[in-house]
Amino acid sequence: MPNSYDAIVIGAGHNGLIAANYLARDGKKVLVLEARNVVGGACTTEELIAGSKWSSCAFIAGLLRPEVIRELELAKYGLEMYQTEAMEVVIFEDGSHMFMWKDIDRTLTELEKFSKKDAKSFLSFGLRVKQFASIITPFLMKPPTSRSEVLAAFEQAGATDLFDEFVLSSTKDLLDRYFESEHIKGLFTFFGMISIWGGPSTPGTAYVYGHHSVGEFEGHLGQWGLVKGGMGGITQAMTRAAEAHGAEVRLNSPVRHVQVENGVARGVLLESGEEISAPVVLSNADPVRSMLSLLPAGTVKPAVTEAVQRFDTRGSMARIHLLIDELPEYVGFPPGPGPQHEAQQIMGASVENFERAWEAERRGILPDEFVIEAMIQSTTDPSLAPAGLHTMTLGVQQLSFELTGTDWDQMRDKFADQVLENLFRYAPNLRDHILDRVVITPLDLERDYGLTGGNIFHGAMFLDQLFGSRPTPELADYRTPVQGYYLCGSGTHPGGGVMGANGHNAAKVVLADVNGTAARPVPLATSGPKRGLADVVMSSKAGRELGYQVARQPLLRRVVRLFTKSGT
Incomplete structure (x- = not known):
């Protein structure tokens, strides 16, 4: 086997595989080295219990850029994505519940059960989210600009208030501006609490909500889908695409360190002792691991090392994967299969519970009440479990990596037991129908999936660690001080x-860099995004009432869906 390549990618997570694809399509000889026995990193499908498969970490596809899907021809290489009619369902202990449907008219009907005022506000909020996405999206697919340039784009669009709302404010302040129902605010708060060190009132958490709002499914903003076979279907398709263009992907090949000579990357040394040379090395690992573990000590200046050490990786989460032989019978629902089993299920979602979870996270303890998300993908993809059984995944956010007086290995079962006791209040029948379980704690995320601090985003996503400061100003353009060594x-x-x-x-x-061509800068718009018909109509009180009445009509679904398309 040849031991010299044009480029080596450390880690077969989705970003590493994407980078490998683009390099291979340019004719470069590429090697991807993965420490584990499966591709995907945190975007993977694993047989955690014999005969059944789960999306181990990420389980919903909504952020994957359509440009990547299209340019890498992922459908050609086996990627199959689909949607359910019910997107989310939030379930309360009193048996009340609320669905978020793919179709807006059905969602408005659900919101009206809790607040007619909020149902009307939902459309205005949706247009604000769409405007935020239209301004922020052009920054995504190019090297980062400074935060001041991002603010300038909002200023040029006449939308500085939008920047304040979705970048600087807290999730609580953002939602309080639009909604009055605590049930509705509880559901929406969840999407701002993902892998953060904070709570609803923490300034800057609104950006986590905004970050997820720029996602889309088949061109429709704010929607998501599932992947046939689990999230590993994404990275398996990426692997096949890369290999079809000449890239090589090697599993069970942990890298000991990057080999550096006179400040220049020369290749890598594997844990096995094998040396592989390449003038370019990309690390898909998080910045802390990439700069402090994969580089020999003393490779970069102390100032860079200190900046990386300050990079905030706090804020983790956990997964509990269950093999069940009966679907949950949720309070307030009739027995038998229903849309509640196909949607993302969220229980205990109150602003106060999120605030209590933050207080527990700050103190390094477990909260008394957990906000639980759940997904049972086997209801829509029977290939994941044997007949008569189902794979159920639970998620808990706002967990501290460091526990006071103990650690996650000692607390694993106690944590899982407490979460399940909370779950049984919403689905009492499950107490007798769990056949087996696998728990993935924050410590497991670091130890087994290579995520420092168990942070699934590789680092906190507050403004001080975004755009031209992510992960640090010295490393923000993907280049490192080591020539030929890049972060991805x-x-x-x-x-x-x-x-x-x-x-x-x-x-x-x-x-x-390699081809000697300068990347063409993407100029900032000199004016704000063009206002669509929906924006014009909804700019007046009468227009908002008209828009609300139109959106409530099932017969006009096709027309309404046109207005949720990105870029319209």
């Missing part, structure tokens, strides 16, 4: 989630 993981711009812009952008920078 989620700790780089534009941040975490299964988005793929990071790997795309890093590959373009590498190709510009």
Whole structure:
């Protein structure tokens, strides 16, 4: 086997595989080295219990950039994505519940059960989210600009208030401006609490909500889908695409360190002792691991090392994967299968519970009440479990990596037991129908999946660690002080989630350096995004009432869906 390549990618997570794809399509000889026995990193499908498969970490596809899907021809290489009619359902202990449907008219009907005023506000809020996405999206698929340039784009669009709302404010302040129902605010708060060190009132958490709002499914903003076979279907398709263009992917090949000579990357040394040479090395690992573990000590200046040590990786979460032989019978629902089993299920979602969880996280203890998300993908993809059984995944956010007086290995079962006791209040029948379980704690995320501090975004996503400061100003353009050594993981711009812009952008920078071509800058718009018909109509009180009445009509679904398309 040849031991010299044009480029080596450390880590077969989605960003590493995307970078490998773009390099291979440019004719480069590429090697991807993965420490584990499966591709995907945190975007993977694993047989955690014999005969059944789960999306181990990420389980929803909504952020993956359509440009990446299209340019890498992922459908051609086996990627199959689909949607359910019910997107989310939030379930309360008193048996009340609320669905968020793919169709707006059905969602408005659900919101009206709790607040007619909020149902009307939902449309205005949706247009604000759409405007935010229209301004922020052009920054995603290119190397980062400074935060001042991002603010300038909002100023040029006459939308500085939008920047304040979705970048600087707290999730609580953002939602309080639009909604009055605590039930509705509880559901929406969840999307701002993902892998953060904070709570609803923490300034800057609104950006986590905004980050997820720029996601889309088949061109429709704010929607998501599932992947046939689990999230590993994404990275398996990426692997096949890379291999079809000449890249090589090797599993069970942990890297000991990057080999550096006179400040220049020369290749890597594997834990096995094998040396592999390449003038370009990209790390899909998080910035802390990439700069402090994969580089020999003393490789970079102390100032860079200190900046990386200050990079905030706090804020983790956990997964509990259950094999069940009966679907949950949720309070307030009739027995038998229903849309509640196909949607993302969220229980205990109150602003106060999120605030209590933050207080527990800050103190390094477990809260008494957990906000639980759940997904049972086997209801829509029977290939994941044997007949008569189902794979159920639970998620808990706002967990501290460091526990006071103990650690996650000692607390694993106690934590899982407490979460399940909370779950049984919503689905009492499950107490007798759990056949087995696998728990993935924050410590497991670091130890088994290579995520420092168990942070699934590779680092906190507050403004001080975004755009030209992600992960640090010295490393923000994917280049490092070591010539030929680049970063391409989620700790780089534009941040975490299964988005793929990071790997795309890093590959373009590498190709510009290697091929001697300057990456063409994307100019800032000199004026704000064009206002669509929906924006014009909804700009007046009468127009908002008209828009609300139109959106409530099932017969006009096709027309209404046109207005949720990105870029319209």
